[in-house]
Amino acid sequence: MKRILGSLTVLAHMRGQKRLPYGSRPDIEAARDARVRAMVLHAARSVPHYREWFAREGLDPRAIRGAEDLVRLPLLARDTVRSDPRRFLSESRAAQGALTFLTSGSTGAPLEVHHDRTSLLANIAYGERERAPVIALTGGAFRPRELYVGYETSNFRKVIAFYAANTRLPRPKRRPVSMTAPFEEIVAALNAEKPDLLTAYGGFLDVFYRTVAARGVAVHAPKVVMYMGERLPPERRAWIETEVGARVLSRYCSVEAFKVGYFCEAGTGFHLHDDLCHVRILRPDGSEAALGEEGEIVISNLVNRATVLLNYPTGDMAALRAEACACGRSLRVMSEVQGRLEDMLPLASGETLHPRAIWAAFKDDRAVLQYQLTQHALDRFELKLVTADDASFPASRERALDRLRLLLGRSAAIEVTRHAELGRSERERSGKFRAVESRI
Ligand SMILES: [Zn+2]
DSSP, X not given: OHHHHHHHHHHHHHTTTTTGGGSOHHHHHHHHHHHHHHHHHHHHHHOHHHHHHHHHHTOOGGGOOSGGXXXXXXXXXXXXXXXXXXGGBOOSGXXXXXXXXXXXXXXXXXXXXXXXXXXXXXXXXXXXXXXXXXXXXXXXXXXXXXXXXXXXXXXXXXXXXXXXXXXXXXXXOEEEEETTSOHHHHHHHHHHHOOSEEEEXXXXXXXXXXXXXXXXXXXXXXXXXXXXXXXXXXXXXXXXXXXXXXXXXXXXXXXXXXXXXXXXXXXXXXXXXXXXXXXXXXXXXXXXXXXXXXXXXXXXXXXXXXXXXXXXXXXXXXXXXXXXXXXXXXXXXXXXXXXXXXXXXXXXXXOEEXXXXXXXXXXXXXXXXXXXXXXXXXXXXXXXXXXSSTTTHHHHHHHHHHHHHHHHOTTXXXXXXXXXXXXXXXXXXXXXXXXXXXXX
């Protein structure tokens, strides 16, 4: 009975999902604003943080008429939510039986987010939008064969178990492989499974395909490569598209909001789920960035009635595109996300170096599979290199030192060591790998 009711909830939300991205802007904005009004009322009634805020400000929550009015609510501080997550949890019936998730905590302090059961079921239906470009690019199969390289995190297992217990819908044809498996094992899985779709972290895909190229390994080419969780620089994406002959797509999601944006067939950036999660891009002073101007992504989850987060800064940077996408979808498009994953490096010269400059120092050395640069003092650095084999290490080291001295200064002391792999243990610990890190 529970599974029938759950399936009906999914199906009820399924209506119109395929069409919605192609609807008119006024229709999409009307749906969005209706959800904003409902969510703000819900928050003011049942979420302690918001109930107190509206009372203190003497503001009638009905004065918030739509997404444009969200500027009237304060910007949240991530630390405030992290230190007292219960203040953002609704006391309503809708939140009863909610599932608890923890963020990976790249900054070391995990955040607790609760998702209500109806929104979790509806999330399957909203996924129709994201599945459409994958289905189109893999040849129209309703459920493409997928190889998923990742970690069986507790969040992932929790969602799968919840769907199995509460629905009777066909699930994706997905074969999971652990990201900690040896390179050869992942190649073997690809060759045995011959998936249409390969899903993994951005950083993993980059290293994996560099290794394939450097070793000249024969490996099955999926039609679509999907990366999530970490960014993959556009140059690396283009390189994989040429080298592998697959289309590279991405999705932007987080524990705070399961559906934020997704790539379409045109690959121009993330189409935003405007009516499910409102995205604002803010300058450092808190004002709205112009179209095309990079700023911090601030989200308002419009579907989750358990932990309510409105105007929540993600720590990620991106810009909204001014031009409409050629695919015909009306959902707004956000540029690829620039990361909080790497640090800016303050230099002895007084200048600051962007981590992308470091990447440029390695980009045309095919023997370098992965690197990690750690700054211990203004002029003292540690470079860890993963190279294709023992023989290529000395040349790669000299090349890296030449280029890094140009960037970091002649006086910089750089200690270089060779490693078999990087980031896997760090990733397990924190969920994120930092290629460039400043410890100053
Ligand atoms: Zn598009």
